[in-house]
Amino acid sequence: MTGTGLIDQYRRYTRNRLFFILLVIAGIVVVGLYAVISGAAGIAIKDVMSVFTGGADNITNQIVLHIRMPRVLAALLAGLALSSSGAVMQSILRNPLASPFTLGISGAAAFGAAFAIVVLGAGNMFDGSALFEDFSPSIGSSFFDRFGDRYLVMGSAFIWSMTSTFFILAIARYRGVTPEVMILAGIAIGSLFSAGVSAMQYMATEAELAAIVFWMFGDLGRATWHEVAILSLLLIPILIFFSMMSWNYKSLQSGDEFAQSLGVNPFRIRLSGMLVASLATAVVVSFYGIIAFVGLVVPHIVRRFIGGDESFLIPASALFGALFLLLSDTVARTLFSPVILPVGILTSFIGAPLFLFLLLKGLGKSYWT
Amino acid sequence: MNITLRDITFSYDKDPVLNGINAAIEHGDLVALVGPNGSGKSTLIKCINGILAVSEGEVLLDGTNIRTIPTAERARKIAYVPQTEHKAVPMKVFDAVLLGRKPYIFLKPSNSDLEITSGILKQFDLEDVAMRDVHTLSGGQQQRVFIARALNQQPDILLLDEPTANLDLKYQMEILGLLRSLTQQNITIVIAMHDINMASHFANRVVMLKQGSVFASGGREIVTAENVEQLFQVKVRIIYENGTRFIVPVE
Numbered sequence: 001m002t003g004t005g006l007i008d009q010y011r012r013y014t015r016n017r018l019f020f021i022l023l024v025i026a027g028i029v030v031v032g033l034y035a036v037i038s039g040a041a042g043i044a045i046k047d048v049m050s051v052f053t054g055g056a057d058n059i060t061n062q063i064v065l066h067i068r069m070p071r072v073l074a075a076l077l078a079g080l081a082l083s084s085s086g087a088v089m090q091s092i093l094r095n096p097l098a099s100p101f102t103l104g105i106s107g108a109a110a111f112g113a114a115f116a117i118v119v120l121g122a123g124n125m126f127d128g129s130a131l132f133e134d135f136s137p138s139i140g141s142s143f144f145d146r147f148g149d150r151y152l153v154m155g156s157a158f159i160w161s162m163t164s165t166f167f168i169l170a171i172a173r174y175r176g177v178t179p180e181v182m183i184l185a186g187i188a189i190g191s192l193f194s195a196g197v198s199a200m201q202y203m204a205t206e207a208e209l210a211a212i213v214f215w216m217f218g219d220l221g222r223a224t225w226h227e228v229a230i231l232s233l234l235l236i237p238i239l240i241f242f243s244m245m246s247w248n249y250k251s252l253q254s255g256d257e258f259a260q261s262l263g264v265n266p267f268r269i270r271l272s273g274m275l276v277a278s279l280a281t282a283v284v285v286s287f288y289g290i291i292a293f294v295g296l297v298v299p300h301i302v303r304r305f306i307g308g309d310e311s312f313l314i315p316a317s318a319l320f321g322a323l324f325l326l327l328s329d330t331v332a333r334t335l336f337s338p339v340i341l342p343v344g345i346l347t348s349f350i351g352a353p354l355f356l357f358l359l360l361k362g363l364g365k366s367y368w369t
Numbered sequence: 370m371n372i373t374l375r376d377i378t379f380s381y382d383k384d385p386v387l388n389g390i391n392a393a394i395e396h397g398d399l400v401a402l403v404g405p406n407g408s409g410k411s412t413l414i415k416c417i418n419g420i421l422a423v424s425e426g427e428v429l430l431d432g433t434n435i436r437t438i439p440t441a442e443r444a445r446k447i448a449y450v451p452q453t454e455h456k457a458v459p460m461k462v463f464d465a466v467l468l469g470r471k472p473y474i475f476l477k478p479s480n481s482d483l484e485i486t487s488g489i490l491k492q493f494d495l496e497d498v499a500m501r502d503v504h505t506l507s508g509g510q511q512q513r514v515f516i517a518r519a520l521n522q523q524p525d526i527l528l529l530d531e532p533t534a535n536l537d538l539k540y541q542m543e544i545l546g547l548l549r550s551l552t553q554q555n556i557t558i559v560i561a562m563h564d565i566n567m568a569s570h571f572a573n574r575v576v577m578l579k580q581g582s583v584f585a586s587g588g589r590e591i592v593t594a595e596n597v598e599q600l601f602q603v604k605v606r607i608i609y610e611n612g613t614r615f616i617v618p619v620e
């Protein structure tokens with residue numbers, strides 16, 4: 001084999017990886033369109049088009065613009081955030097079990113939400129209307145009808161999850177910024193917060209209990225343009241940051257000492273990566289509740305297709321996660337229509353067996369053996 | 370590049386692991402670092418690399434203190450192959466060796482990065498496995514990947530911690546021969562190794578470390594039966610074969 005033959009081979013390999021990414025983007029477009037036209041109220045493609053050209057009736061306008069579009073975008077953005085965070089965390093912690101929730105974010109966010117509902121008195125106004133898409137009395141199918149309560153719960157969830165993140169990163173700074181310390185601290189803090197949630201549930205009234213439980217199922221029915229706007233503004237710099245860091249994350253794969261000899265500071269890279277990934281996760285979780293398994297499983301699936309090179313793995317995981325969550329949410333919406341399953345339940349149902357399947361197919365054998 | 374070690378002292382906890390080490394390594398030297406387990410070879414290499422900060426004394430590269438050189442620039446000057454069991458690297462051999470170009474790459478490798486990488490892969494006999502995952506290679510093949518990656522940094526100084534530990538006889542000779550030929554291309558090399566015969570055949574300078582201090586240092590001629598016996602606490606004999614000296618342990 002000649003030298004140029006080798007380069008050609010490598011270029012072909014790179015093209016295949018790019019092709020995978022293009023395929024996923026095409027999938028997003030197709031599923032996205034399908035998601036907008038399908039649901040309890042059937043809407044034809046041409047009616048969707050007319051929403052943008054201005055010829056649609058009021059109800060179609062409302063459903064497409066204020067219910068389905070924000071929901072589709074929320075699924076894409078949440079999937080993007082959770083999966084890219086998962087890929088980054090698995091890389092920098094060199095651990096196949098790392099996920100966006102490794103630092104105990106889900107537990108902390110759930111505690112924050114429960115705290116707001118029980119102690120701060122938010123969310124007493126819960127009614128089950130959010131379960132019925134397109135028929136929700138409040139357009140946007142918001143979970144909590146009182147505007148203030150909704151943001152109180154979100155804010156509390158966010159503040160508590162970032163508090164737990166900072167706490168764990170502080171422990172890591174003190175005890176050594178190693179994968180082991182971070183993972184173990186995350187587990188400890190996570191179970192502390194689960195205990196906190198249990199305590200809150202014990203103190204809660206029946207209505208509050210229902211609100212806590214419903215908050216904990218990740219549900220994209222809560223999506224409104226507000227969160228979509230905030231998420232996209234936040235995710236653009238985050239994804240740029242991850243891309244710029246990809247060569248640093250790659251270097252960490254061969255061990256910290258080797259990374260240092262390439263001019264990488266493992267401590268700084270790990271701290272900043274965990275912080276940014278946790279931030280993305282905390283925002284998604286406080287907006288939409290706990291959507292499990294997406295951030296854990298998606299990077300593993302993507303690795304099967306294109307390998308573990310972070311320059312490709314991170315963007316590909318981000319996009320594949322978007323597709324995965326959109327697909328899950330669309331199924332959750334249409335499976336028992338007009339009743340909608342919270343997508344968090346569905347992702348756990350699909351994600352856990354999928355993870356086991358990958359495990360049986362040798363996920364542990366391919367990487368981190 | 371010249372490396373000057375001036376009164377280096379280093380400790381992980383309380384007790385010093387390196388104790389007042391002095392050495393002057395000249396441009397183009399191939400230095401073999403030998404000594405018993407725990408004598409401080411790996412630690413010294415990490416100090417030369419700047420990964421560990423010395424407690425006292427200084428490491429100078431052409432007169433400049435290593436810790437004052439920015440890490441990015443350092444990575445273009447010094448490459449390092451660690452001793453510790455390599456982590457299973459979840460990527461293709463080509464990508465793993467390409468990673469050596471990191472100090473020169475911002476987001477995307479250039480054509481010349483790919484060309485240099487492909488040249489190195491050929492030089493290390495790795496073209497046939499270039500598109501395989503690193504963890505599917507044998508231990509010796511993996512070791513060659515890591516040495517190839519270090520050279521891909523195009524360093525002035527190459528530090529290797531027991532690089533031949535996993536290699537078969539042919540590749541031990543080949544890699545050490547290759548490393549020696551690199552010194553002709555102005556690369557200064559320091560190798561920690563256990564094979565005292567290989568050390569005296571390939572290196573032009575030998576530094577013997579004992580309990581964190583330099584026990585002896587100089588040309589190959591310091592590899593005497595007496596020095597080796599004192600260094601390792603074993604009885605050895607010298608045999609001559611075709612005019613070459615070999616040291617063999619005796620019961």
Ligand SMILES: Nc1ncnc2c1ncn2[C@@H]1O[C@H](COP(=O)(O)OP(=O)(O)OP(=O)(O)O)[C@@H](O)[C@H]1O
Nearest residue numbers: 381382386404405406407408409410411412413452
């Ligand atoms: N991270 C560490 N923390 C504390 N002590 C250490 C650490 N690494 C090494 N040491 C100690 O420093 C001393 C020198 O270790 P070093 O690894 O430099 O020896 P070495 O000459 O490379 O040995 P070997 O031939 O076994 O590789 C040993 O006593 C070892 O126990």
Ligand SMILES: [Mg+2]
Nearest residue numbers: 410411452530
């Ligand atoms: Mg050692």
